[in-house]
Amino acid sequence: MEKKQQLYSGKAKSVYLTDDADKLILVYRNDTSAFDGEKLEQLDRKGKVNNKFNGFIMQYLEHHGVKTHFEQCLSDQMSLVKKLEMIPVECVVRNIAAGSLCRRLGVQEGIELVPPTFEFFLKNDALHDPMINEYHILSFGWASKSEIDAMKDMTFRVNDILQKRFLDIDLLLVDFKLEFGRYHGELLLGDEFTPDGCRLWDVQTRKKMDKDRFRQGLGGVIEAYEEVAYRLGVDID
Numbered sequence: 265m266e267k268k269q270q271l272y273s274g275k276a277k278s279v280y281l282t283d284d285a286d287k288l289i290l291v292y293r294n295d296t297s298a299f300d301g302e303k304l305e306q307l308d309r310k311g312k313v314n315n316k317f318n319g320f321i322m323q324y325l326e327h328h329g330v331k332t333h334f335e336q337c338l339s340d341q342m343s344l345v346k347k348l349e350m351i352p353v354e355c356v357v358r359n360i361a362a363g364s365l366c367r368r369l370g371v372q373e374g375i376e377l378v379p380p381t382f383e384f385f386l387k388n389d390a391l392h393d394p395m396i397n398e399y400h401i402l403s404f405g406w407a408s409k410s411e412i413d414a415m416k417d418m419t420f421r422v423n424d425i426l427q428k429r430f431l432d433i434d435l436l437l438v439d440f441k442l443e444f445g446r447y448h449g450e451l452l453l454g455d456e457f458t459p460d461g462c463r464l465w466d467v468q469t470r471k472k473m474d475k476d477r478f479r480q481g482l483g484g485v486i487e488a489y490e491e492v493a494y495r496l497g498v499d500i501d
């Protein structure tokens with residue numbers, strides 16, 4: 265499958281059309297951004313690690329009954345996916361308080377959330393991805409009631425599956441963000457699951473093994489991503 269015209273270029277991935285109107289090629293770049301693109305760096309090996317990491321997780325989820333857009337890794341930094349009509353909302357599940365939840369509610373980082381909590385955000389960089397509720401999604405027609413319910417169900421299912429998988433390798437799945445889209449009338453998990461879009465803490469040391477290392481200037485960003493990939497058994501080379 266060959267890359268054709270570029271359809272879109274995001275902060276970390278570029279999206280290309282292919283010969284097949286139903287398929288896209290994603291190119292994972294080394295670009296790493298935070299704070300809506302204000303902090304931007306090139307990190308060696310990031311595109312490759314994230315592409316392989318995402319492929320592993322998407323296949324693991326498929327194996328556990330979650331339908332995704334992922335087809336196959338084509339090369340170190342390229343994957344083939346189904347072309348979705350994306351729903352412009354981000355679905356976040358949190359098992360432990362961190363990040364924007366702590367800032368918004370003034371709660372301490374590290375508090376365990378029982379049960380896990382769920383939030384919707386609007387995908388809109390210019391507005392800094394504001395938090396929205398289900399009524400906003402319905403009133404503006406971003407998704408139907410059944411799609412909202414399916415996005416919540418699938419996000420919690422992904423949480424159950426991955427929380428266990430990460431705990432097996434001594435990592436706490438603190439929180440993560442998912443995006444969904446429509447494919448011939450069916451709702452599929454789209455975008456990616458990588459350490460760019462989730463928080464993972466080492467169980468023993470509580471060391472941050474995700475993009476917070478970049479956001480907070482802690483260093484060793486890609487080394488941490490590679491450590492998680494190694495523990496999971498992702499074949500990077």
Ligand code: 5GP
Nearest residue numbers: 356362363364365439440441460461462463
């Ligand atoms: P927070 O709301 O605390 O900033 O983020 C919650 C979780 O969702 C974190 O794991 C974070 O990495 C992820 N997340 C939220 N917004 C984005 C986004 O725009 N891009 C990416 N890659 N991840 C996001």
